[in-house]
Amino acid sequence: MKQLRKNRTLMLTIPLALILSGYLFYEYVYVKVKSDIASVKESQEIKTRTLEKYMALLAEKPEIESRLASLKELRKAEEVKMIAGETLSLASASLQDVVKDIITRSGGTISSQRVGKPDDLGKFKVITVSMDTILPDPRALRDILYAVETQTPYLVVKELDARIRNYKDPRDQVVKIDVSALTTSR
Helix, strand or coil, X not given: CHXXXXXXXXXXXXXXXXXXXXXXXXXXXXXXXXXXXXXXXXXXXXXXXXXXHHHHHHHHHHHHHHHHHHHHHHHHHHHCCCECCCCHHHHHHHHHHHHHHHHHHCCCEEEEEEECCCEEECCEEEEEEEEEEEECCHHHHHHHHHHHHCCCCCEEEEEEEEEECCCCCCCCEEEEEEEEEEECCC
């Protein structure tokens, strides 16, 4: 009878141990492996989406490069219309040389020249030069104004004061002219 009880206890303990070990295997091994597999799949999906985004961006690269090249060409074309110079002083000197050349080509003489204070215009600066000149006749003034207004880089006559030098002989004119231009100098 003792043997029978031992067998019975053994018969109950073995299935119970198998059920308990199966439950423990399920709980600590199978569920953990399943959650690890799910997190790996999720990570893989995220990396796949990221890779697809990178591939889409790389596919757009030639279009972006062509747009960038066209914008650079447009900027260079626009910079031709402005006075060039590394600094505001150099740009002002360049503007001064251009205006001086226009006046002397038209037969005028320069009695004085000044550089005005630059004005801010967003990313640009407006530089101004003032020149006091003596012109031989009214046609010279017309030629100067035409040359200034049709010049590239673009120049603008900001102020003009013309007076006759001698009322008895009204040929010579004293002209004070302020000419402005845009620059991107800092």
